[in-house]
Amino acid sequence: MLIQAPTPSPTSTFLIHQPLFPRSASLNVSRVNGVMNTWSSRRELSRRMVVSAADDQSNSTANSERKRKVVEHICLLKTKENLTDEEEKDMLDYLYTTQYQMRGIVAISLGRISEENLENYTHAVYMRFQIKEDLAKFYENPFYLGVLKKHVMPYCHGLINVDYEAEVEDDILPIFRKGEEFNYGVEFVLLISFVDDAFGVPVQHALASLARLTHGFPSLIVQSTQGLNCNPGNKEFTHGVVIRFRSLEAFEIFVGSSEYKEF
Secondary structure (H helix, E strand, C coil): CCCCCCCCCCCEEEEEEECCCCCCCCCCEEEEEEEEEEEEECEEEEEEEECCCCCCCCCCHHHHHCEEEEEEEEEEEEECCCCHHHHHHHHHHHCCCCCCCCCCCEEEEEEEEEEEEEEECCCHHHHHHHHHHHHHHHHHHHHHHHHHHHHHHEEEEEEEEEEEEEECCCCCCHHHHHHHHHHCEEEEEEEEEECCCHHHHHHHHHHHHHHHHHHCCCCEEEEEEEEEECCCCCCCCCCCEEEEEHHHHHHHHCCCCCCCHHH
C-alpha cells in the first residue's frame, strides 16, 4: 500500500517490506530488515545509483565507465502515533532544508513509510554526500543538531542511521541524481546484517551476486549502490543497499522474477 506524502512538502513515499530471508538463510544472513521504496516527488533533488559487481565477467561493461565514490546516508524514524499533519510537515520541511544550510549534500529525499514493518519505523530520510568528511561535518552541524532537537525528536521516539561508501558513474546526472528519469520511480532500500562467520568470501559472493542481479535488469533499474555500513553508532546492520527502480511496476516485476527469488 502506498500513502501519498503530504503536499506541498517536498516529500517522498517510502515502502518497507518484511524481511526477505530467514535468520538461518543460506547466505549466512542473520537479519535482513527492511526494503524501503521511495516514490519520487517533483521537487525531489535526486535518486540514482550504480553498483559495480565483484565478478570480472559481470563487470566487463561497468569497468568501461569512469566511477566516482559517494557516501550514502539513510535515516529511519519512529514518530509518535498521534503525529498531526502539521507536525509531520514541520519535521520534514526542516529536514529538507538542511541541504541549503551546509555543503556536501548532493541529493536528498524524505517521506513516510507506507507499509507496516517489524521495527515500526514511520518515516525515512535519504541523503547523498560527496565524501565521508562531508558526512562527518553533517552530523556535527549546529543547524542539523538544532533541527533534530526542535523539529524531529519532539515528534519521534527513536531513529537509526546507516551510512556507506559506494561508487556511481562519474557524470553529473548520476552523481546528483538529476534528469528526467529521476522525476518518477521507486527506491528499494535493503539493510542487511551478516553474521561474523560470513565475512570474507561468503559476503563478497553474496554482494557480487546482488550486483550481477541488478545489472541484469537495465530496463527496470536506473541505478544501484551497496556498501559496508561505516556508521560507528550503528552495530545492528553491516551493509546497506539502495536500488532505484524506474516505476512501482518495475519493482514488482523485479521482486517477482525467478532470478530474484533464486538469489
